[in-house]
Amino acid sequence: MGATVVQLTESKKQIQHTHRTFDDQTKAFRSNPMPSISERRENLKRLKRLILTNQERLIEAIDRDFSCRSKDETLIAEVMPSIQCINYTLKHLDGWMKPSKRHVSMLFQPASNQVHYQPKGVVGIIVPWNYPLYLAVGPLVASLSAGNRSMIKMSEYTPHTSALFKEIIEGSFPGDLVSVITGEADVAADFSAQPFDHLLFTGSTSVGRLVMKAAAENLTPVTLELGGKSPAIVSPDVPMEDAAQRIAFGKAFNAGQTCVAPDYVLCPSDRVQAFVDEFRTRFSEMYPSIRDNDDYTAIINERQYARLQSYLDDARAKGAKIIEINPARENLGDGTRKIPLTLILNTTPDMKVMQDEIFGPLLPVVGYTNLDEAVHYINERPRPLALYFFGYDRGQQQYVVHQTHSGGMCINDALMHVAQDDLPFGGIGDSGMGHYHGKEGFLTFSHHRAIFTKQKFNSGQFVYPPHGTSLHKMIYKLFIR
Template identity: 65%
Template sequence: MVATVIALPEKNTDIEQMHTRFKAQRDAFNNAVFPDYQVRRERLLKLKSALLRQQDAIIEAINLDFAGRSADETLLADIMPSIQAINYALKNLKGWMKPKSRRVHALFMPARNHLMYQPLGVIGIIVPWNYPINLAIGPLTGALAAGNRAMLKMSEYTPRTSGLLQKIIAETFTPDLVTVVTGEADIAAEFSGLPFDHLLFTGSTNVGRHVMRAAAENLTPVTLELGGKSPAIVSADVPLEDAATRLAFGKSFNAGQTCIAPDYVLCPEERIAPFVEAFSAAFAKMYPSIKDNSDYTSIINDRQYRRLQDYLTDAQAKGATLIQLNPANEVFDRGTRKLPLTLVLNATDKMKLMQEEIFGPILPIVATQGLDQALSYVNERPRPLALYFFGYNKAQQKKVLQQSHSGGVSLNDTLVHFAQDDMPFGGVGDSGMGHYHGHEGFLTFSNVKGVHVKQRLYTGSVIFPPHGTVLHQIIYKIFNR
């Protein structure tokens, strides 16, 4: 592995420079509109090699940006999924690129139909701060596999990671193939307005609306991965230790700063007390201490830390009971942004934490009177990016899958459906639109072009004017039934 000095970028990308890079990519694409399999494969291999060489530097950069990010969480959630996504694309790319035959209707024979997968051109990727490598490399992998060029706008909240990835990409690819843009909100807004051939944004629902509005000016198609309040439903008969342990992992990973983290739990009222006990025990086993525990990640910055503290203050003032999980009873001063996981009982819709995506280590528990009420609660609210159900009854599992809407589902687990390379990932409604990952990522960044082929033998003239002939009448009688 190569050691890299982690420093802040010398300067952010300016607007003129960003437009210049976009034009260079557009011109380069127009000069090579269909890179072949070997070219695409070589690009993916170079990306993989660069990431593997810089693993230690990536871990350190993210740790510095968070002021305390678990190295194992970076390996598990940023580096490993990125490498696996590239490996999956390399394994399947040749098959993805092959034209696919489609049936020709008898009326149009003799002929052939097929689908051709054509690169779109220049892809824009707006990357959030919570998993800055994974959520940059995953879309980039799909874009490169499909034969495109790409520009990535990194988050201003992770300046060291953004600067490092900018350096890695600059050393790996020419800027007319892949380039990384850094800067504040003004750069992000201008980036959204570039006439990309496709734009993928990962972030909040509110910002997603602005991105889509800007893209609409250019009729740029968008993929939006937006998050939302992902519910977890605990059944009446699932072993509570199973549900609590898996939920504790999903909520504490990256200190809850995950777009598909369980946002709240719907639990049968009579099971809440034992659930809290089981959850607390599971959390204490994973994190016997918090403040100086390198396994437990900090909140990304002071702004987000204050937001989360405000949620807790607001909930308590409105009648909630807060249960702070602090196994070592540590005292937290202003010198740390470590925030103990807090369970919130008696949460109501009047509280801020039940109105907005929490995106941190706070978990409201809402009492229900059975599965039907839990499903009604979910369905009365905006559709989430993920839904989790804990229960081994297959009839109940089927009911949850059929009678709820969400971008994705994990049954008796959390988070890991995101890491399945052979499944699409995306949202629905307020949680987003479009999919990527694996084959779906290749398709998202391709123009799936239908091609109808006729050769010298031609029978199409049977439908030419003048109309009303006997032959026309026979055709209508045969096919209009």
């Protein structure tokens, strides 16, 4: 009872803090609606210094939240891309900010058309737990580069990282420019209901629907980076060692707790056993042990661990073949929250593991007869956030590219499209809407203001009333054809 009261009191404080901060940022934006490039560059450089100065503390905090999070995974997937996206933005920001010239029809000459990129105002960013640093910093970089004020709601499932990120951000940025909000689900719900000028949410499809519904009350535009069941297609003729190694890396990274992790494999039926054998070999090379191996990340919390175990129990009860890859044959059932990478064969559509996004180290393998069948299987289901094709035949590659839809795609790799600074990242359909990263991030958080300009000479007078003159008829003859 006491703990519940304390939580409610703390939630109330955080909600009040959210409202005050939103008001402060709104007023601050009105007083400086178009920050200069020097202001924006300094904000980005300050953010970069904070990450570099505190990277060891951030790595430690993320490790504590997961109970075991690979230091190298944090460096590779959080620290490095955060720094690289800042560097890329600093290099290109001047060009992005320049107004773009647009065509003017002869009908309206002499005049000029331009698109100016203005800040939207106060941006809300809702961060998930799986990559708490990068999925806070990436949107923040885009928002600051576009000249906005930013409020960031961190996940309640990463309390150590959230508290540290709040400390280092608010110790260097004024609260009316960047502010970090912590708290439970009720705080997040209130946060998403604020009348932001733009709201970016990263998380599950089910919660994304609630966020969009809350945002709709304020006509707040949203960018939704959701998940889904991202397939990996093994082609009929790709060398199996190549496909298995790259899929194993993409699935095992962060123990599969990645929105673009391969969710299931489509493999030629006569090559499934070869895939299983090669996958086992490649995974075992990367992770010869699991229990005390700091390279292999734990499941974030007991709730997620139990969810994944329930998927395994459900699949096993419905006749699936479970292949646990535990190279050292260790006992992992005593609170380590580590799950061996587990292949699931003989799946059926009614299994939970084939219905929900897995978000963990479980990998169903589905056999197919020909590539048409594999593509049809994907297209019958909600559009995924990522799609992976493994095969060196250019014709097969183009067939899959043209006949499927997904937020993004890798050919002969996994995950790496997310790390490309000059590629947009975003979903489609159930996997989200909108894009950010690089220039697309700047554009997402900018208002594209169309400006038509003419000077003293007014060509428009030639279409003014009274109508029906010979001049009108000539204009219609020239321009309506």
